[in-house]
Amino acid sequence: MAFKTDIEIARAAQKKPIQEIGAKLGIPTEALLPYGHDKAKVGQEFITSLKDRPDGKLILVTAINPTPAGEGKTTTTVGLGDGLNRIGKKAAVCIREASLGPNFGMKGGAAGGGYAQVVPMEDMNLHFTGDFHAITSAHNLLSAMIDNHIYWGNSLGIDERRVTWRRVMDMNDRALRDVVVSLGGVANGFPRQTGFDITVASEVMAILCLASDLADLERRLGDMIVAYTRDKAPIYCRDLKADGAMTVLLKDAMQPNLVQTLENNPAFVHGGPFANIAHGCNSVIATRTALKLADYVVTEAGFGADLGAEKFMNIKCRKAGLAPAAVVIVATVRAMKMNGGVAKADLGAENVAAVKAGCANLGRHIENVAGFGVPVVVGINHFAGDTEAEIAAVKDYVAALGSEAILCRHWAEGGAGIEELARRVAELADGGGAAFKTLYPDEMGLMEKIETIATRIYRAGSVTADAGVRAQLKAWEEAGYGHLPVCMAKTQYSFSTDPNLRGAPEGHVIPVREVRLSAGAGFVVAICGEIMTMPGLPRVPASETIRLNAAGLIEGLF
Structure with a gap:
């Protein structure tokens, strides 16, 4: 049997006008700013009018460590939203926007998959409503104003060797990681070394996703540290008077985007901070509006x-006053086998022993999430080759930990294939069993926060950091930043900093090689191991097969 591709399924969707989707949530037509017929922004005035309403229940979908076998976290998020609506609940989905870089590279889009997708898939995975372009423009306006200030006399005394603000673009382009700007003589300014990051790694992106409104956005933008003087005094964005113009560029991007699932249920798609260098969650304003x-x-x-x-718990929930009522951890039989030592080429063969061995990774995540005081359920994202014995092995393992694993067929069957998980999640969320707590208090020292995450979440034996890193953290504490949460930047593939170390390692060393202050976003970034903020394209990028067909339809997106 030939399966339809994601884009073929999305193209066949029977979409409803976005006004009908808004009406499901009680959003009046005049509060929607349409972008075509099937997507719209929700107006700020309407959002403000909701502030005294009670909140719904917040359900977080997370996963085991990613593997090449695939997990399907976004697919499960979308499917669960459809499943909840299907069993008679009033539910909405909140996910991040897709970045063009991974889309044309190797990872693909961020709209779900199979029969659990958000549409219009092509628009969402390309320019959408222009939010990322606005963030790119606002970020690079500040870059231009920094160099312009230096060119016209540098009255702030910026040390050109200590300009920390790099440029960004929404594309994977390794050639731009390290560049020299202002070559070509006196008319072009003072040459200096800098570089580009991908737009999703911009602090502006993180700020947009944590800001509560436009006033808060402008304040946070002003708080960003962009350079230092020769005396190492910080230069803020507001010192360059860039915060106002940046806010103007971000005015529309700040408003959440409303679209729909394949089953015509509401989905908010807004923001997309890098999950390594930032907190990796959709915007606070979209989540609050949905609630x-x-x-x-x-x-x-x-x-x-x-x-x-x-990061969702310790940064987003802490900063926004949110508390999840239940958490779903997504796992696949295939990924369990990879964690159990099976090569990707051999995943098709039944191997119950490998499944059992690989379940240690899942178990570690269950223990960690439960430690935040929230009820946890596992969603087994079904693949066609999974055998009954393999599925039973995962269910038995999870049951032994006092939790529950539920098989989900949403990829193939949409909301109908995930009703069992939807009922269980609603039961957990309504049961009042959540007693959410963060991992550490605000007043804990920055290095201690790093060590707490490393030992309690990663199960590391120790954290190493040279004297310069420790001195920098102390200096930030003395400057009034000690209360900030810590954003750990490390490989996503392992609990350790070695991407090849699967399973549930213990006693390893977490090396902190650099720390960065994101004063506007409101967190300190600890860079552990090798982390890339400007990805490159793979040997055979997805862009080679993306094209318009003879009918003018897009092919190759996934």
């Missing part, structure tokens, strides 16, 4: 639970 309008809101956090869920 005011729906009884259940299903959202996700980037990568595995050791990165995404930890």
Whole structure:
């Protein structure tokens, strides 16, 4: 039997006008700013009017560590939203926007898959409503104003060797990681070394996703540190008077985007911070808006639970006053086998022993998430080759830990294939069993926060950091930044900093090689191991097969 591709399924969707989708949540037509017939932004005035309404229940979808076998976190998020609506619940989905870089590279889009997708898939995975372009423009406006200030006399005394603000673009382009700007003589300014990051790694992206409104957005933008003087005094964005113009560029991007699932249920798609260098969750304003309008809101956090869920709890929930009522951890039989030592080429053969061996990774995530005081259920994202014995092995393992694993067939069957999980999640969310707590208090020292995450979430034996890193953290504490949460930047593929170390390692060393202050976003980034903020394209990028067909339809997106 030939399966339809994601884009073929999305293209055949029977979409409803976006006004009808808004009406499901009680959003009046005049509060929607349409982008065509099937997507719209929700107006800020309407969002403000909701502030006194009670919140619905927040459900987080996270996952085991990613493997080449695939997990399907976004697919499960979308499917669960459809499943909740299918069993009679008023539910909305909240996910991140897709970045063009991974889309044309290797990872693909971010709209779900199979019969659990958000549409219009092509628009979402390309320019969408222009939010990422606005963030790119606002970020690079600040870059231009920094160099312009230096050119016209440098009255702030910026040390050109200590300009920390790099440029960004929404594309994978390794050639731009390290560049020299202002070559060509006096008229072009003072040459200096800098580089580009991908747009999703911009602090502006993180700020947009954590800001509560435009005033908060402008304040946070102003708080960003962009350079230092020769005396190492910080230069802020507001010192360059860039915060106002940047806010103007971000005015429309700040408003959440409303679209729909294949089953015509509401989905908010807004923001997309890098899950390594930032917190990897959709925007606070979209999540809060959804919570005011729906009884259940299903959202996700980037990568595995050791990165995404930890940052969702310790950064997003802490900063926004949110508390999840239940958590779903997505796992696949295929990924369990890979964690159990099976090569990708051999995943088709039944191997119950490997499944059992690989379940240690899942078990570690269950323990970690439960440690935040929230009820946990496992969603087994079904693949056609999974055998009954393999599925039973995962269910038995999870049951032995006091939790439950439920088989989900949403990829092939849509909301109908995930009703069992939907009922269980609603039961957990309504049961009042959540007693959410963060991992560490605000007043804990920055290095201690790093060590707490490393030992309690990653199960590391120790954390190493040279004297310069420790001195920098102390200096930030003395400058009033000690209360900030920590954003750990490490590989998503392992609990350790070695991407090839699967399973549930213990006693390893977490090396902190650099720390960065994201003063506007409101967190300190600890860079552990090798982390790339400007990815490159693979040997055979997806862009080679993306094209318009003879009928003018897009082919090759996934």
